[in-house]
Amino acid sequence: MIAKTREIERDKRLTNNLPLIRYVDPEYVYIAITNARCATGESYVKEGDYVKVGQKIGLRHGPFFEQPIHSTVSGTVVGTVKKFHRSGKLTEFIQIKNDKKDVMDESVKERTPEEIKALTREDFVNITKEMSLVGLGGSSFPTYIKFQCTDPIETLCINAVECEPYLSADHRLIMEYPDRIMRGIGYAMQAFNAKRAVICIKKKYDDLYQTLTATLTRHQNLNIEVKKVGNYYPQGWEIEMIKTGLGVKVPTGVLPQKLGIMVLNVSTVVGLYKAIRYNMPVVKRNFTITGDGITTPQNFRVRVGTSLKELIDFSGGYNSEDDKVLILGGPMMGANLVRDDAVITKTCTSCIIMNNKEYKEEPCVRCGSCVYSCPAGLQPVQIMQAVKNNDKDALKNKLNIRACILCGMCSYTCTSKIHLTDYCRKAKKIAL
Numbered sequence: 315m316i317a318k319t320r321e322i323e324r325d326k327r328l329t330n331n332l333p334l335i336r337y338v339d340p341e342y343v344y345i346a347i348t349n350a351r352c353a354t355g356e357s358y359v360k361e362g363d364y365v366k367v368g369q370k371i372g373l374r375h376g377p378f379f380e381q382p383i384h385s386t387v388s389g390t391v392v393g394t395v396k397k398f399h400r401s402g403k404l405t406e407f408i409q410i411k412n413d414k415k416d417v418m419d420e421s422v423k424e425r426t427p428e429e430i431k432a433l434t435r436e437d438f439v440n441i442t443k444e445m446s447l448v449g450l451g452g453s454s455f456p457t458y459i460k461f462q463c464t465d466p467i468e469t470l471c472i473n474a475v476e477c478e479p480y481l482s483a484d485h486r487l488i489m490e491y492p493d494r495i496m497r498g499i500g501y502a503m504q505a506f507n508a509k510r511a512v513i514c515i516k517k518k519y520d521d522l523y524q525t526l527t528a529t530l531t532r533h534q535n536l537n538i539e540v541k542k543v544g545n546y547y548p549q550g551w552e553i554e555m556i557k558t559g560l561g562v563k564v565p566t567g568v569l570p571q572k573l574g575i576m577v578l579n580v581s582t583v584v585g586l587y588k589a590i591r592y593n594m595p596v597v598k599r600n601f602t603i604t605g606d607g608i609t610t611p612q613n614f615r616v617r618v619g620t621s622l623k624e625l626i627d628f629s630g631g632y633n634s635e636d637d638k639v640l641i642l643g644g645p646m647m648g649a650n651l652v653r654d655d656a657v658i659t660k661t662c663t664s665c666i667i668m669n670n671k672e673y674k675e676e677p678c679v680r681c682g683s684c685v686y687s688c689p690a691g692l693q694p695v696q697i698m699q700a701v702k703n704n705d706k707d708a709l710k711n712k713l714n715i716r717a718c719i720l721c722g723m724c725s726y727t728c729t730s731k732i733h734l735t736d737y738c739r740k741a742k743k744i745a746l
């Protein structure tokens with residue numbers, strides 16, 4: 315398993331050291347009316363309306379929360395169109411023609427240091443809710459809910475591990491925007507009244523360590539430490555990161571906040587910085603196009619709402635006529651796209667384009683690799699059997715499928731190339 319992990323790590327080298335290319339002025343942007351967490355939504359704008367950057371142009375409805383929808387450019391509303399969302403689903407988007415003037419909405423305004431200092435926890439809840447800030451590492455979990463936590467938080471754990479193969483968007487964020495990261499962490503520490511923050515990075519990335527520690531010399535008022543953790547997958551899983559980075563073992567079923575620890579992704583703290591300092595929603599983000607099927611792998615700073623196809627073309631297009639596999643997100647936990655007609659939303663980190671290699675599934679040889687590799691201590695092979703037998707009792711009461719984080723390790727290590735993670739996904743649907 316270790317040999318394989320090292321092998322996939324090499325793929326990050328395709329883009330880790332490539333500086334960000336600014337691609338922030340597409341002709342059109344597309345803003346989703348619904349998403350994976352909000353099944354319904356409404357647009358406040360119609361064809362011909364002029365909109366500004368940061369303007370509220372709609373509202374999404376989730377099961378227990380609402381999410382304002384913001385324009386990421388200034389320009390004219392064209393109408394609505396169907397495109398693929400990062401979840402892989404065909405979704406309705408508001409199409410806006412970008413006038414490339416970046417006219418800001420009146421709601422976007424800088425807060426003074428005094429105003430920021432006076433913000434209460436409730437203010438942080440309200441601002442992040444109004445800005446629709448969510449986990450930008452891909453979780454899309456609403457950040458305001460984290461600020462509503464009533465447990466005392468002593469330590470912030472900043473997830474900068476980016477442990478999935480190929481991904482380098484956070485790597486470039488740290489290398490190119492380290493001050494924004496420190497300021498965002500400072501705001502989060504203020505909100506939680508946390509005593510310290512620990513930024514976790516992979517130990518092999520000395521460039522990240524040097525950049526972050528050098529930046530900290532400019533933020534000596536903040537008690538922030540940079541911690542090198544393991545180089546393996548899934549080191550970025552919060553339970554594993556807390557164990558390695560803080561030396562704390564979180565018992566199964568217990569939330570880290572119950573132990574005084576709050577985890578935030580490194581790109582989320584940059585989103586927080588923008589929300590608190592400028593009252594600005596996420597309108598740009600880092601995005602990587604990589605894999606052996608694209609002509610020029612690159613890192614971008616993109617406008618949220620940019621068409622993926624446009625970025626693929628800008629990267630020289632596909633490098634052959636062979637069939638391609640497109641994955642939005644990391645190869646272990648991302649979603650497969652059936653077409654490249656997708657949109658880069660604020661939670662998209664990357665698109666991996668691979669030349670399609672046919673893998674034929676073989677029967678299970680009872681080797682135990684999947685069991686050995688599961689970070690949650692589950693029995694993927696038993697889960698597969700229970701799904702095949704539609705054994706609801708085993709799935710609900712014996713196999714602890716709730717603990718599965720859909721990390722993909724079982725599929726990756728399976729000797730017989732069985733898509734065990736698909737069975738886990740089905741098992742969750744049956745059991746939960």
Ligand code: SF4
Pocket residue numbers: 687688689690691692693694717718719720721722723724725734735738
């Ligand atoms: S996908 Fe679930 S069962 Fe498979 S290795 Fe990850 S946590 Fe374990």
Ligand code: SF4
Pocket residue numbers: 677678679680681682683684685694695727728729730731732734
């Ligand atoms: S890794 Fe694959 S072949 Fe081995 S026990 Fe698990 S399911 Fe069977």
